[in-house]
Amino acid sequence: MEVNDAPSQGSPNTTSQQQFAVLDMFIPGFSLVSSLAQAYLGIDLNLYIPMLMVLVSTSFAWSYISSMLYGLIESHLMSSVRIRTDDEIFNMIMAWVATQNFSRKSRRFIANTNLNSRAWSMWRFFNDEDEDEDEDEEQDWRKKETSKNKKQLRYTPSYGTHLFFFRHRPLLFERCENREQMGSLMISEKEEIIISCFGRSADLIKELLHEAREQHMAKDEQKTLIYRGGSDGQGGDLTWKRCMARSTRPFSTVILNEKVKQELVDDVADYLAPKTRKWYANRGIPYRRGYLLHGPPGTGKSSLSLALAGYFRMKIYILSLSSPMATEDNVSQLFASLPMRCVVLLEDIDSAGLTHTREGESRSKDDAASPPAPAAENKAVPHTGRLSLSGLLNILDGVASQEGRVLIMTTNHIEKLDKALIRPGRVDMTVEFGRADPGMTASIFRAMYTPFEGEETPSTSGPNSPAPSPAKKGTKALKDTALAEKQKLRDDEARNRATERIVDLSHQFAAKIPSGEFSPAEIQGLLLRHKRSPLAAIDAVDSWITSTRKDKMEREAREAEEKEKARKKAEREKRRKAKQKAKKKAKGEDVSSSGSGSDLEIEAQEQAGGKDTRSKATPDSGYGTS
Numbered sequence: 001m002e003v004n005d006a007p008s009q010g011s012p013n014t015t016s017q018q019q020f021a022v023l024d025m026f027i028p029g030f031s032l033v034s035s036l037a038q039a040y041l042g043i044d045l046n047l048y049i050p051m052l053m054v055l056v057s058t059s060f061a062w063s064y065i066s067s068m069l070y071g072l073i074e075s076h077l078m079s080s081v082r083i084r085t086d087d088e089i090f091n092m093i094m095a096w097v098a099t100q101n102f103s104r105k106s107r108r109f110i111a112n113t114n115l116n117s118r119a120w121s122m123w124r125f126f127n128d129e130d131e132d133e134d135e136d137e138e139q140d141w142r143k144k145e146t147s148k149n150k151k152q153l154r155y156t157p158s159y160g161t162h163l164f165f166f167r168h169r170p171l172l173f174e175r176c177e178n179r180e181q182m183g184s185l186m187i188s189e190k191e192e193i194i195i196s197c198f199g200r201s202a203d204l205i206k207e208l209l210h211e212a213r214e215q216h217m218a219k220d221e222q223k224t225l226i227y228r229g230g231s232d233g234q235g236g237d238l239t240w241k242r243c244m245a246r247s248t249r250p251f252s253t254v255i256l257n258e259k260v261k262q263e264l265v266d267d268v269a270d271y272l273a274p275k276t277r278k279w280y281a282n283r284g285i286p287y288r289r290g291y292l293l294h295g296p297p298g299t300g301k302s303s304l305s306l307a308l309a310g311y312f313r314m315k316i317y318i319l320s321l322s323s324p325m326a327t328e329d330n331v332s333q334l335f336a337s338l339p340m341r342c343v344v345l346l347e348d349i350d351s352a353g354l355t356h357t358r359e360g361e362s363r364s365k366d367d368a369a370s371p372p373a374p375a376a377e378n379k380a381v382p383h384t385g386r387l388s389l390s391g392l393l394n395i396l397d398g399v400a401s402q403e404g405r406v407l408i409m410t411t412n413h414i415e416k417l418d419k420a421l422i423r424p425g426r427v428d429m430t431v432e433f434g435r436a437d438p439g440m441t442a443s444i445f446r447a448m449y450t451p452f453e454g455e456e457t458p459s460t461s462g463p464n465s466p467a468p469s470p471a472k473k474g475t476k477a478l479k480d481t482a483l484a485e486k487q488k489l490r491d492d493e494a495r496n497r498a499t500e501r502i503v504d505l506s507h508q509f510a511a512k513i514p515s516g517e518f519s520p521a522e523i524q525g526l527l528l529r530h531k532r533s534p535l536a537a538i539d540a541v542d543s544w545i546t547s548t549r550k551d552k553m554e555r556e557a558r559e560a561e562e563k564e565k566a567r568k569k570a571e572r573e574k575r576r577k578a579k580q581k582a583k584k585k586a587k588g589e590d591v592s593s594s595g596s597g598s599d600l601e602i603e604a605q606e607q608a609g610g611k612d613t614r615s616k617a618t619p620d621s622g623y624g625t626s
């Protein structure tokens with residue numbers, strides 16, 4: 001008789017082994033857990049397998065059906081907007097989101113010191129957000145942080161979908177990776193946000209976008225937005241980058257002849273008036289206006305331009321033409337991307353390449369005395385990428401400059417500029433800035449020390465005398481309004497007295513500064529060293545004049561030495577070329593290679609022996625041997 005102990009096919013044991021094998025595939029380690037449960041707890045998990053399978057398949061089915069349903073709802077019953085990091089609206093939305101409750105209370109959040117997009121073109125180099133403080137009680141500790149000069153922390157919801165309410169209606173805020181632009185961007189730029197609302201109308205989302213923009217603009221209202229031409233840091237083209245939002249500089253703080261200032265303001269106001277554009281168009285005159293501000297460094301040219309932009313609430317786009325980036329292509333590209341109404345400030349238009357002639361740099365002393373080449377000649381100069389005068393003229397005359405922009409050019413050397421660049425039509429008004437005369441000096445002094453409301457009045461009665469009671473001290477503590485009023489009156493009186501005293505002192509100070517010798521920036525520098533003590537500033541004037549004169553003389557001597565070196569180098573080069581030419585003529589063949597040896601000799605001798613050696617090497621050069 002044959003006994004077969006092996007379990008027959010289809011026996012319960014075999015079935016359970018097969019089930020385990022299948023379950024192990026989906027839930028690794030299930031058979032082990034099951035045998036442990038059987039051995040130690042006496043629970044047979046086999047009995048629960050069908051139930052478990054039902055649960056697992058139901059959950060799979062639910063997740064599939066729900067995502068399909070959500071997809072259907074999303075595409076047919078919802079509206080949404082995608083916002084990427086490479087547009088300024090990203091910054092606006094993130095700033096708005098950070099102020100919303102759902103963001104503040106979110107348990108999954110991202111902490112930032114700067115909410116702005118990291119996309120290079122959107123980046124703000126100066127975190128002007130720090131200036132704007134939330135009026136929220138729960139932010140007390142934040143204020144403590146800012147008081148310690150720490151950057152304020154902002155919280156925004158982290159990756160994923162978050163529900164929030166806007167105008168009592170539910171919306172979804174989704175923050176995710178930007179899958180379409182993964183390759184080209186940095187990690188922090190690979191992000192996008194999607195805001196969705198229920199319903200087929202996107203009006204609610206548009207309202208939200210408008211609100212975010214309004215909030216953002218309101219923050220910038222009292223500011224002058226400054227953009228600078230810069231590269232993307234990846235060797236790419238030049239573009240305008242927002243570099244900061246400065247509190248608008250009041251026009252009155254720029255010290256300049258009042259009549260000239262008023263003329264300038266009236267002229268710009270007239271140009272920007274809506275009817276003027278039509279007037280220009282009707283007469284076929286290009287709608288543009290150019291201003292040239294010239295004068296020594298530190299006399300207020302840039303300050304006036306900024307104040308003007310702030311006064312007319314325009315953005316200012318600053319480009320320094322002395323930057324190596326300022327090539328013809330780059331500058332024309334920058335002009336093409338300017339907005340309709342703005343101030344364009346072109347700094348240093350006397351920079352190399354834009355003066356009388358591009359060859360100017362290599363011209364010798366003798367040549368320098370010859371009259372400057374006309375602008376037309378410049379057109380013949382081969383295009384080397386650097387901005388040429390003709391290139392700049394083309395850009396200024398181009399369509400990109402005729403869209404209601406206020407073009408301001410600044411220079412320290414008006415005498416170096418080509419007439420073509422500053423002819424009427426390109427420059428419609430010229431404003432000269434000079435070094436400070438006594439009137440300006442006194443104004444700078446008053447601007448520095450006149451106390452503003454709520455400010456501590458500067459000490460004006462000797463170094464050891466106590467400061468008059470400051471306006472802010474104790475005012476907060478006065479609960480009684482009558483007392484507070486009295487205190488305010490006393491403060492106002494103290495301020496008026498201090499202001500009168502400052503006016504007297506300003507005349508004393510101005511009398512000590514020689515007229516037309518120092519720039520307003522230099523004088524401001526002196527005053528800033530004694531910003532709380534006008535008397536100390538007056539005492540320091542004499543020694544400051546002596547040391548500043550000494551510094552200036554040393555600097556001038558250094559510059560003269562460098563100039564002389566450059567002149568000698570140019571002369572040597574000229575002689576070398578002349579000699580090569582003479583040799584070529586004499587031999588009637590190309591002697592450039594043999595010539596270079598002797599040139600090197602000459603150069604080495606010159607460097608070693610100075611003038612004497614030079615005269616020996618080139619006896620016909622005209623230098624004496626003594």
Ligand SMILES: Nc1ncnc2c1ncn2[C@@H]1O[C@H](COP(=O)(O)OP(=O)(O)OP(=O)(O)O)[C@@H](O)[C@H]1O
Binds near residue numbers: 255298300303304522
């Ligand atoms: N006329 C002025 N009125 C008020 N402040 C002035 C004046 N001139 C110069 N300053 C002060 O000096 C500093 C430098 O001025 P600013 O940059 O405007 O000079 P600039 O003429 O543009 O110089 P640069 O030619 O070197 O660019 C600023 O801080 C500004 O406040």
